[in-house]
Amino acid sequence: xxxxxxxxxxxxxxxxxxxxxxxxxxxxxxxxxxxxxxxxxxxxxxxxxxxxxxxxxxxxxxxxxxxxxxxx
Amino acid sequence: xxxxxxxxxxxxxxxxxxxxxxxxxxxxxxxxxxxxxxxxxxxxxxxxxxxxxxxxxxxxxxxxxxxxxxxxxxxxxxxxxxxxxxxxxxxxxxxxxxxxxxxxxxxxxxxxxxxxxxxxxxxxxxxxxxxxxxxxxxxxxxxxxxxxxxxxxxxxxxxxxxxxxxxxxxxxxxxxxxxxxxxxxxxxxxxxxxxxxxxxxxxxxxxxxxxxxxxxxxxxxxxxxxxxxxxxxxxxxxxxxxxxxxxxxxxxxxxxxxxxxxxxxxxxxxxxxxxxxxxxxxxxxxxxxxxxxxxxxxxxxxxxxxxxxxxxxxxxxxxxxxxxxxxxxxxxxxxxxxxxxxxxxxxxxxxxxxxxxxxxxxxxxxxxxxxxxxxxxxxxxxxxxxxxxxxxxxxxxx
Numbered sequence: 001x002x003x004x005x006x007x008x009x010x011x012x013x014x015x016x017x018x019x020x021x022x023x024x025x026x027x028x029x030x031x032x033x034x035x036x037x038x039x040x041x042x043x044x045x046x047x048x049x050x051x052x053x054x055x056x057x058x059x060x061x062x063x064x065x066x067x068x069x070x071x072x
Numbered sequence: 073x074x075x076x077x078x079x080x081x082x083x084x085x086x087x088x089x090x091x092x093x094x095x096x097x098x099x100x101x102x103x104x105x106x107x108x109x110x111x112x113x114x115x116x117x118x119x120x121x122x123x124x125x126x127x128x129x130x131x132x133x134x135x136x137x138x139x140x141x142x143x144x145x146x147x148x149x150x151x152x153x154x155x156x157x158x159x160x161x162x163x164x165x166x167x168x169x170x171x172x173x174x175x176x177x178x179x180x181x182x183x184x185x186x187x188x189x190x191x192x193x194x195x196x197x198x199x200x201x202x203x204x205x206x207x208x209x210x211x212x213x214x215x216x217x218x219x220x221x222x223x224x225x226x227x228x229x230x231x232x233x234x235x236x237x238x239x240x241x242x243x244x245x246x247x248x249x250x251x252x253x254x255x256x257x258x259x260x261x262x263x264x265x266x267x268x269x270x271x272x273x274x275x276x277x278x279x280x281x282x283x284x285x286x287x288x289x290x291x292x293x294x295x296x297x298x299x300x301x302x303x304x305x306x307x308x309x310x311x312x313x314x315x316x317x318x319x320x321x322x323x324x325x326x327x328x329x330x331x332x333x334x335x336x337x338x339x340x341x342x343x344x345x346x347x348x349x350x351x352x353x354x355x356x357x358x359x360x361x362x363x364x365x366x367x368x369x370x371x372x373x374x375x376x377x378x379x380x381x382x383x384x385x386x387x388x389x390x391x392x393x394x395x396x397x398x399x400x401x402x403x404x405x406x407x408x409x410x411x412x413x414x415x416x417x418x419x420x421x422x423x424x425x426x427x428x429x430x431x432x433x434x435x436x437x438x439x440x441x442x443x444x445x446x447x448x449x450x451x452x453x454x455x456x457x458x459x460x461x462x463x464x465x466x467x468x469x470x
Contacts, residue, residue: 003153
């Protein structure tokens with residue numbers, strides 16, 4: 001079942017700029033591009049979560065475990 | 073494609089977790105100590121096998137972006153739209169039920185609940201929501217049946233009538249008695265893939281031994297990616313499925329004899345099976361994205377059981393999502409077999425010959441042969457795998 005949608009207005013020059021930018025990108029429309037970007041922003045992907053990156057110590061510990069288990 | 077050294081690690085682009093960030097609900101330090109101290113005085117809820125697997129997966133980010141068990145708003149959104157309220161695809165409810173012998177009134181929204189397995193307190197849920205679901209509607213929407221013979225429907229009938237929802241804080245991952253050398257969390261598989269120089273990784277999900285047909289699909293996929301992750305599900309399955317420890321021995325002998333070890337990794341997937349067919353195929357793909365995989369193999373009747381789903385329904389459901397919102401690339405394969413006329417493994421797409429030239433055995437036939445101590449033909453199963461299964465059947469499994 002298609003999800004319900006609402007109409008949002010953006011300035012025409014911005015729309016046309018996005019339209020030019022997405023040519024050949026794999027996005028089939030400006031709408032698809034904007035939805036993708038907004039979902040990304042809302043998920044917090046742009047926010048640097050201090051627990052999202054591994055510390056050097058954590059990375060070394062993981063690699064050590066992987067070596068001990070024979071993966072590396 | 074790459075198979076580079078550690079020097080290439082920084083050049084490796086990894087697929088983002090679903091929602092953009094790998095969730096971590098494992099608490100440590102002072103937070104853990106404080107919660108542990110309080111937990112023993114909190115109302116307790118016992119976790120069943122599925123819920124135990126789910127808290128482990130939520131805790132280590134395998135179910136990113138989920139941070140706990142679903143509230144009613146999220147549950148309804150998943151059931152009705154196959155998306156989370158903010159728009160990300162998600163197809164299976166992840167729920168915690170009050171057990172039939174537990175009093176729902178002891179759990180109060182706004183307060184915490186201790187998550188227990190026997191006497192062990194594994195974590196705490198910060199209770200946001202408590203409600204009575206329509207389990208028949210859940211079965212109809214998720215499992216596409218309300219037939220009590222379906223194992224997923226039977227599961228719903230076995231759990232209590234009240235669901236609890238809220239974020240969880242987990243003290244320790246559940247302890248496991250077996251396969252601990254093969255338990256890698258998403259952050260570990262991601263480090264592994266990067267260290268191996270793999271940018272593209274295909275995941276293969278299974279709850280069965282790997283026969284020649286599965287091997288064929290995996291190797292076809294491996295031709296176009298850097299690495300293969302064999303990711304067998306080892307959580308709760310139904311009676312009649314081959315036990316996980318037997319399957320692991322099958323995988324080990326197969327990898328030892330027939331797979332290029334520098335291109336293949338095997339790690340266990342701690343999830344419980346829902347047997348939800350199409351919806352579970354999407355779920356399986358999204359979770360493997362969290363493990364760092366860029367591709368996911370979907371064969372015949374993925375996550376199916378009996379005849380509840382069409383043979384390729386689990387592939388067709390991917391058409392209901394855009395490529396961008398899933399991000400992980402499904403690789404669809406049709407029925408595969410050994411063709412005596414072609415002289416090789418093939419599929420319905422690549423072989424022009426009829427069924428009389430195809431070496432194919434039904435699951436029932438295979439079980440009968442194994443029960444008699446008879447190995448299936450090598451065109452169907454590798455002899456080393458067959459030996460493991462025959463030995464297991466002699467000991468009374470299956």
